[in-house]
Every structure is written in C-alpha cells, then in structure tokens.
Amino acid sequence: MLVLAAACVTTLCLARTASAFDTVVLDPGHGAHDRGASIGYVFEKHLALDTARRVEQLLKQAGLKVVMTRSRDVFIPLPERAAAGNRYGNAIFVSIHYNYNRGGSGNGVETYYHHSAGYSLASYIQAYLVQRTRMTNRGVKTANFHVIRNTTRNPAVLVECGFVSNSTERSRMLTGEFRAHIAEGIAQGIVSYRRSNR
DSSP: OHHHHHHHHHHHHHHHHHHOOSEEEEEEOOBTTBOOSEETTEEHHHHHHHHHHHHHHHHHHTTOEEEESOSSSOOOOHHHHHHHHHSOSSEEEEEEEEEOOTTSOOOSEEEEESSGGGHHHHHHHHHHHHHHHOOOEEEEEEOOOHHHHSOOSSOEEEEEEEETTSHHHHHHHTSHHHHHHHHHHHHHHHHHHHHHTO
C-alpha cells in the first residue's frame, strides 16, 4: 500500500512538472499588408504588436522567457506562427488580437482555445483581463483558428482584446494606459496559470 501511495505521489509530481513552463510564445496578430481589423488609420496589427510588447516586458520581469513571432511590422504566415508554438517543449502559446463586428455593436473581451490543454490557460487570462480592464466578459470559447488548432505541442490560446469597430472601445484602446491594462491582465493570467501548475 505504501509503495502504491508513493507511486501515486510520484505520478502527481511528474504531472505537475509536465504542466509547468518557462517560455511564452507571444503571437501579435497580422502585420505588414495584413492590417487585421481596421477603421480609418486604426489598425489591429499595430494594437496587437504594442500590446504584445507590453506583455513581453511584464513576463520578463516575472522571470519568464519570451519568444515573439514578430517584433516589428512584418507579415508572418499562419503555419510559421503555429510552428513557433510547437518549437519549444516547455512553453505556452498566446496569440493577441483585437476584434471587429461589421454592425459596430460588438463589445468586450474573449479568449479562445481549441485543444483541451488550452482551456485552463484561457480561463486564467480571461479572468484577469476582465478584472484589469472592466470590459464586458464575453467568456472563454472554443474555436478553430489556425494558430491554436495547429499548435499541438503546448497549450495555446487566442485573446481578443476588444472591438476596433466599437467607437467607445476604440477610443480607449488608442490610449497607452488602456493597452497597459490589457497587457497586465494577459500577463497576470499567464503568471497565475503557471503558479497553479507548479
């Protein structure tokens, strides 16, 4: 019985270790000719990159390694983004986007996952994102987006940080202060998720 109990403890410890990570692959959506959601001169590609850079700095301060799929205004094909998510054995993948609704009525933040391994990470990020921004909670959802579907080696999520098409949210996201709150929410969610898996 003692041997069995010891084996169970060992298995539990290994499972926790396997869930830990020290690298975060950040994927700022779009880039270059692919503007993403846009109205006037407000482009999702710029918002996503700025937000990702802010998250990068916060995560580095927390002692994590960060890999950016792009760190400037260039176009990275979707398969290359997913390949980056699969390149590291001790990592998570977080794709950062801003939303769009043709009717202009959309509002709030939401976090997507495809494989079940990403659900918990998505839940942590969504909770802290809502807490830091006070935006409408659109919830954690499943989706078939290429980058999270094809990142199979590590937990992968895609975060939608508000609607460019919503004039109120667009005005807020154009301020550095608000993008800082978004970045803080994403980073805090990642750090808390990591602590839960130690």
